[in-house]
Amino acid sequence: MTGIAELKLENENIAIISIAGTWNIYENHPHAEEFIDTILSKPSLQKVDLKFVDLKSWDCVLINFLIHILNACESKNLTVNIDNIPTGIRRLIELSKSSPVRNISSTSRKKPTILEFIGSVGLLIFLSLRTFLDFMEKLWVGIISFIGGKVKIRSQEFAVVLQEVGVKALPIVFLISFLVGLIIAFVSILQLSQFGANIYVANLVGISMMREMGCIMTGIIMSGRTGAAFAATIGTMVVNDEVDALQTAGFSTINFLVLPRVIALTLMMPLLYIFSAFIGIFGGLCAAMFTTDLTVVRYCTQTANAVHLNDFFVGIIKSCFFGFLVAATGCQKGLQCKRSAEDVGLTTTTAVVTSIVAIIIMDAIFAIVFSLFGI
Amino acid sequence: MVPKISVKNLNMAYDKYMVMRNLSFDVQQGEIFLIIGQSGCGKSTLLKYLLGLRRVNHQKIFYDGRDINSVINVPSFYGEKIGVLYQGGALWSSMTLAENVALPLETYTPLGREEIEEIVTLKLSLVGLKGFENFYPSQISGGMQKRAGLARAIALDPEILFFDEPSAGLDSVSAKRLDDLILELKESLGITVVIVTHDLASIFAIGTRAIYLDVESKTITAMGTPHELLMSSNDKNVIAFLSRGTKIAQG
Ligand SMILES: Nc1ncnc2c1ncn2[C@@H]1O[C@H](COP(=O)(O)OP(=O)(O)OP(=O)(O)O)[C@@H](O)[C@H]1O
Ligand SMILES: [Mg+2]
Numbered sequence: 001m002t003g004i005a006e007l008k009l010e011n012e013n014i015a016i017i018s019i020a021g022t023w024n025i026y027e028n029h030p031h032a033e034e035f036i037d038t039i040l041s042k043p044s045l046q047k048v049d050l051k052f053v054d055l056k057s058w059d060c061v062l063i064n065f066l067i068h069i070l071n072a073c074e075s076k077n078l079t080v081n082i083d084n085i086p087t088g089i090r091r092l093i094e095l096s097k098s099s100p101v102r103n104i105s106s107t108s109r110k111k112p113t114i115l116e117f118i119g120s121v122g123l124l125i126f127l128s129l130r131t132f133l134d135f136m137e138k139l140w141v142g143i144i145s146f147i148g149g150k151v152k153i154r155s156q157e158f159a160v161v162l163q164e165v166g167v168k169a170l171p172i173v174f175l176i177s178f179l180v181g182l183i184i185a186f187v188s189i190l191q192l193s194q195f196g197a198n199i200y201v202a203n204l205v206g207i208s209m210m211r212e213m214g215c216i217m218t219g220i221i222m223s224g225r226t227g228a229a230f231a232a233t234i235g236t237m238v239v240n241d242e243v244d245a246l247q248t249a250g251f252s253t254i255n256f257l258v259l260p261r262v263i264a265l266t267l268m269m270p271l272l273y274i275f276s277a278f279i280g281i282f283g284g285l286c287a288a289m290f291t292t293d294l295t296v297v298r299y300c301t302q303t304a305n306a307v308h309l310n311d312f313f314v315g316i317i318k319s320c321f322f323g324f325l326v327a328a329t330g331c332q333k334g335l336q337c338k339r340s341a342e343d344v345g346l347t348t349t350t351a352v353v354t355s356i357v358a359i360i361i362m363d364a365i366f367a368i369v370f371s372l373f374g375i
Numbered sequence: 376m377v378p379k380i381s382v383k384n385l386n387m388a389y390d391k392y393m394v395m396r397n398l399s400f401d402v403q404q405g406e407i408f409l410i411i412g413q414s415g416c417g418k419s420t421l422l423k424y425l426l427g428l429r430r431v432n433h434q435k436i437f438y439d440g441r442d443i444n445s446v447i448n449v450p451s452f453y454g455e456k457i458g459v460l461y462q463g464g465a466l467w468s469s470m471t472l473a474e475n476v477a478l479p480l481e482t483y484t485p486l487g488r489e490e491i492e493e494i495v496t497l498k499l500s501l502v503g504l505k506g507f508e509n510f511y512p513s514q515i516s517g518g519m520q521k522r523a524g525l526a527r528a529i530a531l532d533p534e535i536l537f538f539d540e541p542s543a544g545l546d547s548v549s550a551k552r553l554d555d556l557i558l559e560l561k562e563s564l565g566i567t568v569v570i571v572t573h574d575l576a577s578i579f580a581i582g583t584r585a586i587y588l589d590v591e592s593k594t595i596t597a598m599g600t601p602h603e604l605l606m607s608s609n610d611k612n613v614i615a616f617l618s619r620g621t622k623i624a625q626g
Binding site for chain 2: 157236247248249251
């Protein structure tokens with residue numbers, strides 16, 4: 001049997017609501033709105049009587065129903081006869097009413113106008129830029145005092161991070177760089193063979209790996225791998241009060257958490273870049289061996305002639321910057337994490353997206369600057 | 376005498392949400408000072424303000440008569456003056472228990488490695504964790520993490536100890552042991568202790584003075600020894616909060 005409620009008008013002034021049946025969350029039951037509409041539509045009503053005739057069993061849905069009815073009656077100043085309410089139900093209703101209400105100024109939910117929207121987005125960008133610059137300022141102070149020997153970083157922590165961002169990243173960097181070199185070579189050979197200029201595949205692969213792809217690919221790999229890990233680790237530390245504990249034990253979070261990571265990645269990234277560039281060229285070589293009649297020696301001499309030392313320096317400089325950027329973004333987002341597990345996930349995603357976007361933008365800026373100086 | 380900690384007309388808020396207003400109290404040297412109140416009233420928040428983890432205006436919080444904004448920039452303030460036990464222990468998870476306790480010692484003292492190891496073992500045995508030196512925080516239980524957190528908090532024998540709900544999550548024997556340890560630290564070393572707690576047994580057992588933070592009026596509604604609060608307060612919330620402990624208090 002399902003829950004039943006009936007409203008009868010005894011006379012002009014008195015309404016009776018009789019409640020029966022089984023009221024639980026699995027069965028159908030009436031909704032309070034219909035009753036409230038009826039009650040509110042009778043201005044002459046003064047009293048509402050609640051009757052429980054054949055109530056088999058009940059749970060929170062009945063309580064919820066009654067609370068709605070009682071609130072509606074209260075707002076219309078109707079007297080309600082609650083004497084008949086079974087004691088258990090009455091006690092639970094009273095308990096739910098005794099909970100203190102947190103009266104916070106309710107934020108209006110109305111749709112923002114276009115101007116408000118633009119304003120809020122602008123404000124958000126401004127604020128996040130400001131926190132990032134704030135962070136950068138502290139980081140640079142840390143780096144300078146590290147270089148000046150005033151700050152020491154924990155050697156164990158540093159060694160662990162160094163290993164994590166260096167040796168352990170080699171397999172994935174190898175795989176991706178090899179494939180990228182291979183792909184560039186295949187695509188170029190298709191075009192170049194039409195002119196019988198197969199030999200220039202070495203130039204294309206060499207220059208693109210050295211100047212662009214080597215550092216961009218390692219940057220992106222490291223932001224997905226290491227930047228994310230930094231953000232998640234530090235975010236979890238925030239959630240567990242570990243960062244507060246560092247602060248109240250007198251350790252600077254910048255020196256303790258951020259510096260080892262930033263320094264490690266800034267140092268390791270150029271090495272990864274060199275590795276990546278050579279593996280990429282090797283990938284190109286493999287592709288050329290398979291599809292053309294070039295010899296290894298010819299390919300290598302051609303590469304050596306095509307790639308200049310300044311291409312190499314461009315790559316090194318860019319990869320240092322990218323390493324710094326990835327580590328700083330990961331740490332900064334991690335420190336901003338709020339105190340929930342959900343936020344750690346969100347933080348990690350933001351860190352990865354931000355650093356990838358930042359890498360691409362940085363690269364564009366570098367491209368412009370280098371072309372201005374003719375490097 | 377200048378109070379150890381002095382709070383004057385402090386307002387606490389998260390953005391626009393006012394948590395407590397107009398808090399004023401002094402904590403004297405050598406006291407066990409309790410911050411009590413219903414869940415969600417703002418005790419942990421008050422602790423954050425006292426620890427300088429939330430930004431506070433000038434002339435609101437004083438340590439030994441000096442403004443908190445000027446003392447938190449002195450490097451030794453956190454290391455040597457105060458120790459904190461967080462609600463969940465907050466051990467640094469990448470380090471073993473021994474490393475957790477040793478880190479402040481390595482940083483702030485000129486002690487040699489051997490002596491540090493001995494002190495670490497001593498502190499861990501004070502909280503009943505001898506033999507767990509090389510365990511990582513993830514390998515021990517919640518209550519044990521908390522006790523290890525205490526060992527870390529007292530590593531440098533600070534002047535003031537802060538506890539956020541020290542006995543929550545501990546069985547009654549461990550909780551009693553913790554109370555005894557706190558009393559011992561206070562008596563033998565003259566440490567000042569500030570405790571946020573719900574635990575009525577320890578409120579009456581160790582508290583020298585308490586303030587009650589009231590959710591409804593959003594300020595301090597009672598101040599005094601725990602017994603004074605129970606006997607002579609005319610605030611019904613205070614009585615309700617403490618009266619579950621009457622039996623313990625008299626027994
Ligand atoms: N980060 C935050 N942002 C906004 N409001 C918060 C935040 N942290 C706490 N609050 C609010 O501040 C009030 C006080 O919280 P607090 O954690 O200080 O309570 P508490 O007294 O320590 O409670 P408990 O005894 O349960 O630990 C609560 O109403 C809570 O909703
Ligand atoms: Mg709390």
